């Protein structure tokens with residue numbers, strides 16, 4: 001099939017590359033000239049494990065093209081994906097200006113029947129709005145379908161190529177056939193394509209993200225209570241996660257969820273509920289708890305240093321909002337580092353992928369190091385913010401020889417308490433006893 005993807009950011013590039021890999025001819029469109037020039041010259045613009053191999057192969061085989069010209073990009077396309085940003089507007093609702101602008105532009109350009117697909121995360125009613133905007137100028141028949149994306153950064157290729165499910169919102173039989181054909185190679189493992197109406201598909205995406213954010217937040221609250229009653233949240237996780245009704249995943253307590261999706265999508269769903277005069281109490285609690293959770297360890301760090309961080313040096317391991325990505329959108333590291341610096345501390349930070357992105361925001365307010373150990377040089381304490389695998393089994397002797405105090409603040413429960421006890425560390429983590 002011939003496909004166009006409009007918006008070649010994270011989701012657009014994964015969508016385009018993966019559909020090229022399943023044999024389609026794909027043209028990705030973006031207004032960012034620098035990005036498109038890079039992509040055209042074979043340079044991948046996002047860090048996503050495994051994507052580079054597919055990207056190189058499909059460019060070489062001529063199935064994956066890039067352009068800044070919308071008319072050229074959508075020419076002869078049977079399916080046109082919109083993978084455009086939907087950032088929070090000033091009031092927290094999803095800002096649809098990028099989507100609606102492209103919808104306006106598309107109308108006069110359509111030369112034959114096409115299925116326009118909302119791949120972006122968009123509030124209930126958006127497919128109808130997009131349809132209306134295209135219809136204003138379109139001279140041909142078309143359908144607008146909602147097909148939300150559930151991929152996770154860091155495992156995006158796996159999530160896209162072997163999806164748990166594909167959700168497609170449409171009442172058009174013609175669009176349904178086109179989408180079924182496109183997704184057939186991805187769902188042949190037995191995972192379903194679930195058809196529903198557009199509004200339910202749009203809502204499904206927000207419900208999934210809000211549910212997962214709630215699940216994590218529930219565990220964070222259990223963790224906070226565990227600290228007070230002297231229980232261990234990791235044992236609780238194992239104890240409840242083995243119940244198949246609860247499930248093992250997304251039960252890891254820590255210093256809050258971040259990223260480009262959960263925070264904005266929970267906020268946007270809350271906004272939708274407000275618009276419909278529904279008081280969605282759980283979402284409000286989730287947002288409030290997560291905000292506090294992100295800086296949960298700071299009072300403990302301050303207390304350890306007798307409420308005076310001036311001149312103290314804190315080594316920070318991990319800046320990305322989670323491992324296997326260079327994405328720092330809503331990353332708990334940023335807020336923590338800003339507060340440490342404001343309290344007079346020096347920060348020496350290391351992250352395998354995200355340092356360039358942090359430099360663009362924090363500049364020379366902190367020191368960036370070439371290895372986790374270099375970050376520890378002259379440091380008074382270690383603060384683990386992101387659980388990159390390389391932090392899980394470090395050389396502890398090297399850590400203790402470099403740190404001024406054998407103290408670790410761990411926002412992701414990377415180490416076992418017994419291990420810390422044996423090694424003689426003072427160890428603060430989330431929802432577990434302090435090892436002193």
Ligand SMILES: NC(=O)c1ccc[n+]([C@@H]2O[C@H](COP(=O)([O-])OP(=O)(O)OC[C@H]3O[C@@H](n4cnc5c(N)ncnc54)[C@H](O)[C@@H]3O)[C@@H](O)[C@H]2O)c1
Nearest residue numbers: 007008009010011012030031032083084085086120121149
């Ligand atoms: N990042 C994720 O993990 C993820 C996962 C699932 C869903 N989503 C959703 O997918 C959508 C896109 O997210 P993203 O992370 O890929 O965003 P992104 O910011 O990485 O990419 C968006 C791209 O759209 C381009 N763009 C803006 N206006 C344009 C126009 N008029 N024409 C062509 N291109 C234009 C931008 O230049 C940018 O490259 C959002 O709604 C997001 O919520 C994201």
Ligand SMILES: O=c1ccn([C@@H]2O[C@H](COP(=O)(O)OP(=O)(O)O[C@H]3O[C@H](CO)[C@@H](O)[C@H](O)[C@H]3O)[C@@H](O)[C@H]2O)c(=O)[nH]1
Nearest residue numbers: 149150151152153216250251252256257258259261321322
């Ligand atoms: O048990 C857990 C699992 C995750 N997190 C945190 O939750 C955030 C989000 O993690 P994850 O969901 O893995 O990353 P995203 O790439 O943001 O993916 C989410 O957001 C995407 C965009 O909408 C969706 O497509 C995905 O299905 C959804 O998982 C991160 O800060 C994690 O540290 C926890 O604190 N505990």
